[in-house]
Every structure is written in structure tokens, then in C-alpha cells.
Amino acid sequence: MFGLNKKKAENKLSLKLESKLLQDRFNKKILQQQRDSNLKGYRKGKAPKDVIEQYYGDQITAQIIYEEMANTFYKKISEEKISVVGQPALNPSSMDIKKDIKFDAIFEVYPEFSLKKFSTIKYKKPIATLKDSDLDKSILEMRKRFGNLEKIEESVADGLYAKVDFEGYLNDELFEGGAAKDYLIEIGSNNMIPGFEEGLIGLKENEEKELNLSFPDDYHADDLKGKEVKFKVKINEVLQTLLPELNKDFFTKIGIDAETEEEFKIDLKGKLEKDLEVSLKRKVKERIFDSLEKLNPIEIPSAMVIAESENLRKAAVQQMGMDVSKIKDEEFPLENFTENATKRVRLGVILNKIIEDNDLKSDAEVVKSLIDERSSGFKDPEQYRKWIYGNEEQLKNIESLALEEQVTELLISQSKSEDENLSFEEVMTMS
CATH class of the missing domain: 3.10.50.40 (Chitinase A; domain 3)
Incomplete structure (x- = not known):
């Protein structure tokens, strides 16, 4: 190993290109260019070599140097069994092929790191219940929406x-x-x-x-x-x-099958309690992950951050109903997404580390639970379940979510929490 710093994302490798190799390639390229040339004042392929060099020499020299730097770099990291993230920056010391050329290759790798103990994770656990006043307010908001x-x-x-x-x-x-x-x-x-x-x-x-x-x-x-x-x-x-009356027509409009106001309230209460449960669970997960990410400020390859920033920008543009291909950089500067992208990438690397260290595999029961939960929103839940199990890509997405849930449960079992009492509305309006 050439002195790779495994704890840092960015590394540098100093290498050398031999002059003989560069000159041999240059001469072959010049001869090829001479055969293909069609310069004004000369018949095709008959321009003198020195004229070809005058026209194309600098371009061919640069092409050869950068091709050979890339070849030399990738051969070296292949020999050293190094996994590189993104493209390297290749910086030659000169462009004179009559001498050996030294160059630096600056590249990024996945840094090696150890996680802080999960027992050091502290977070506030939101606690809330659905009160009658919350139910009444929700009904009023629904009536306003259809009023x-x-x-x-x-x-x-x-x-x-x-x-x-x-x-x-x-x-x-x-x-x-x-x-x-x-x-x-x-x-x-x-x-x-x-x-x-x-x-x-x-x-x-x-x-x-x-x-x-x-x-x-x-x-x-x-x-x-x-x-x-x-x-x-x-x-x-x-x-x-x-406001519309609380009758069957209104119940049907908002997707609840009820004949009486009492049946409607019972059904709606169950749905709101389920929504609250999901929101509380999601908020716990977000807070634990935030604490986990802050406790492990590992260095992240910039190539990964740039790629994620691009993804976030694309999603933001599409959410606004705009054509991604027509946006200008100044309208949606990439740096506006960098902070969020860095956190997302760092958290992803940390979660993968937890999965690897604990040899976690997606639990079939957790996968089934997630699929059942999602299928409940469809008219034909069984058809949705069959579609998921028959679609390899979709099933892998669910399995990834299942692993994330398993990591969350692992962190909850070992971290420390402090209850935070909130209202139903506060939980449901949390960003």
C-alpha cells in the first residue's frame, strides 16, 4: 500500500509517466493524423509531418498525457485493490513529453471509521394522544375544505x-x-x-x-x-x-363508509390515531438519526455529496412541475442543496456501517408488515401485495426500508430518550 489514509476521504497518489512511452504514442498519433489530414494546400494525407505537428501537436500531446495518466492511475489502484469514489483529479507537472512527467492523482475513497457507542445517543421522544377536541377540529377542517x-x-x-x-x-x-x-x-x-x-x-x-x-x-x-x-x-x-352537513354524502366525499355521525366519528378517530402513530414513529426515527449523524461527523467523499445534491435539486424542480432539462443553475444553485445532501450521504454511510457491523439482513416479517401497511391504502390490497412480491426492484426497495426499521429498533433499544409531551396538532404539523 502506498500510504493511503484510510480515515480520510481525499487522498493523493504521486506517479510518473515515462518519456519514451509518451513519445512513441505521440509519433504514432502524428502519423495517423498525417494519413487522415486534408489540410488546405496539400493533397489528402500528403501534408509534411512538421506541418501536422504545428497544427495538431499540442492537442495530441495533451490527449496522450491525460490518457496515460488515467491508465497509470487506474492500473495502480487496481493493483492496490482500492475502491475509488468518483473521478480523480490528474495534475501533470509539465506537458513536455521529451522528459519523464510526474503527476499527482487526487482521488476519494470511502473512509474507514468506528461508530460511537449507541448508548451515547440522546434524543427527545415525542408523546401525544388524540383528544376529542382534536377530532372535532379535524372534522371542522374537513367540512371547511368541502364547504x-x-x-x-x-x-x-x-x-x-x-x-x-x-x-x-x-x-x-x-x-x-x-x-x-x-x-x-x-x-x-x-x-x-x-x-x-x-x-x-x-x-x-x-x-x-x-x-x-x-x-x-x-x-x-x-x-x-x-x-x-x-x-x-x-x-x-x-x-x-x-359548512356541509354531517351526512352520508359528506362521509362518502372524504372516503369513509358510514351511515351515521357516530359511525363516521369512530372510523375517523381510528384513522387519525393511526396517522398519529405513524407520525410519532417517523419523528422518533428522524431524531435518532439526527443524533447518530451528529455523533459521527465522518468525512464524506465530495463526489457522493455532489451526486446527491443533483438528485435533491432534480426532485425540487420536478415537485414544482418544471422541466429539469430547462432549468438554469442560477435558478436552483447546487450549493443550496449541499448541506442537506451532506447529511443524507453521511447518514447513509453510517447506516450501512451499522448493518455491516451487526450482520443485519432484512427480516421477512418486517418486510411483510411494511407491504401490508402500504397495501391498506389501495382498493385491492391483495393485488398490490402480489405486484410487490412479483417486482424485484420494488421488493428490494421495501427490503431496504425494512433494514432501516431494524436499525432504528436497534438504536432505540440502546439509546437514551427524554419524553416530550406534544399536542396532536404539533406532531402532525412537524416538518
Whole structure:
């Protein structure tokens, strides 16, 4: 071994290219180029060798040097049985093939590391139950979603809706994206920046008002973060929601097979409790994994981070309904995804290490449980189960998730937790 630092991702290898090899290849390439050349003033293949060298010498020299650096590098790492991540950076000391050329190959490998003891993992375990008030609020939200808006002759108040025209000014200039016509706002939803919805309370149809507000420091648009702005607002309409009755038609619309209000509430309560259970389990997993990743700040190959950043950017673009092939780098800078990508890659490497160290294999019962859980959302669960078991790629994805669940259980059994009491709403709205 040539002194590979197994604890670091980036390594350097110093190698040499022999002048004789380079010159032999150069001469063969020049002769080939001479036979194929069709230079102005000469018949095809008849241009003198020195003319060919004048036209193509530098290009051929560079091509040969980089090809031989790559050949030499990959031969060496193959002999040393080194697994390289990504492409190496090859830096020649000169481009003069009349002398031996030394070069450095900078490359990345999977670093070797030892995990911190699982007993050092500490996390807050969220605890929550579904209360009757949570059930009632969920039903109200569902009724609002299927309700109809009607215009009323009232002042804007919390819980009502307002259709407004507004214009936003930064330093007395209308800022981009700061104006809208007939924009529907639910008062109390907190969908607008702080102070906007509250500033409309008490206004009536056709009344106008200026709001002096500030954008939050963590606002998504950099040019507006923390900035003081002025909004000119006009109320066009005040509206309220006409809620649908709790009857079979309504139950059917939201996918619950019930005849009476009591049956509906029992069914919905069961679904919400299941949703809560899943959310609590997911949050525990996220918190344990976050703690695990922070306890093991291993160095990660940049090639893996770049690849994951590209994947995250692509997913973000697709989620916005945009064409990935048409986006510009400045619209979605890759560095915006680097931090998240680094954490995801590091965590993936750590989880693979845990699986390897503990010789974990996907448990058939865990796989079956995951498939059953997913199949419950389909009209024909049995058909879905057959499709999964008959699709090798999909089954492998489920097996990977099963392994992740097994790692989670292993970590839970050995780590330390502190209960954190939360409301149903807090758990369900956690990012």
C-alpha cells in the first residue's frame, strides 16, 4: 500500500509517466493524423509531418498525457485493490513529453471509521394522544375544505375570508411578486407574513388600508429577508364558509363508509390515531438519526455529496412541475442543496456501517408488515401485495426500508430518550 489514509476521504497518489512511452504514442498519433489530414494546400494525407505537428501537436500531446495518466492511475489502484469514489483529479507537472512527467492523482475513497457507542445517543421522544377536541377540529377542517364560500356584509374577522387587491413596496418601489388582484385570504391561517392578516381585521368591503410590515429574517427570498415594506390593501369582498352537513354524502366525499355521525366519528378517530402513530414513529426515527449523524461527523467523499445534491435539486424542480432539462443553475444553485445532501450521504454511510457491523439482513416479517401497511391504502390490497412480491426492484426497495426499521429498533433499544409531551396538532404539523 502506498500510504493511503484510510480515515480520510481525499487522498493523493504521486506517479510518473515515462518519456519514451509518451513519445512513441505521440509519433504514432502524428502519423495517423498525417494519413487522415486534408489540410488546405496539400493533397489528402500528403501534408509534411512538421506541418501536422504545428497544427495538431499540442492537442495530441495533451490527449496522450491525460490518457496515460488515467491508465497509470487506474492500473495502480487496481493493483492496490482500492475502491475509488468518483473521478480523480490528474495534475501533470509539465506537458513536455521529451522528459519523464510526474503527476499527482487526487482521488476519494470511502473512509474507514468506528461508530460511537449507541448508548451515547440522546434524543427527545415525542408523546401525544388524540383528544376529542382534536377530532372535532379535524372534522371542522374537513367540512371547511368541502364547504362553499358566500359573500357577507360584515367586517373582516378571524375565521372569515377576504378577497383583496394589494401592492407591496420596498423603498417606495413595487417589488417583484408583491402585487395581486382578488387574492383570497383566510384570516387567521397565518399564510401571509406576520401582521398582514391581523391588519385587515375590522375592515369592510371597498375599504383601504396601508400596512407597514417586515418580512421574517428566514423568508425564502433573500432580497426581502428582514426588510421593512409597505402594503396598500383594498378589501373587495368579505366571505364566510357554508359548512356541509354531517351526512352520508359528506362521509362518502372524504372516503369513509358510514351511515351515521357516530359511525363516521369512530372510523375517523381510528384513522387519525393511526396517522398519529405513524407520525410519532417517523419523528422518533428522524431524531435518532439526527443524533447518530451528529455523533459521527465522518468525512464524506465530495463526489457522493455532489451526486446527491443533483438528485435533491432534480426532485425540487420536478415537485414544482418544471422541466429539469430547462432549468438554469442560477435558478436552483447546487450549493443550496449541499448541506442537506451532506447529511443524507453521511447518514447513509453510517447506516450501512451499522448493518455491516451487526450482520443485519432484512427480516421477512418486517418486510411483510411494511407491504401490508402500504397495501391498506389501495382498493385491492391483495393485488398490490402480489405486484410487490412479483417486482424485484420494488421488493428490494421495501427490503431496504425494512433494514432501516431494524436499525432504528436497534438504536432505540440502546439509546437514551427524554419524553416530550406534544399536542396532536404539533406532531402532525412537524416538518
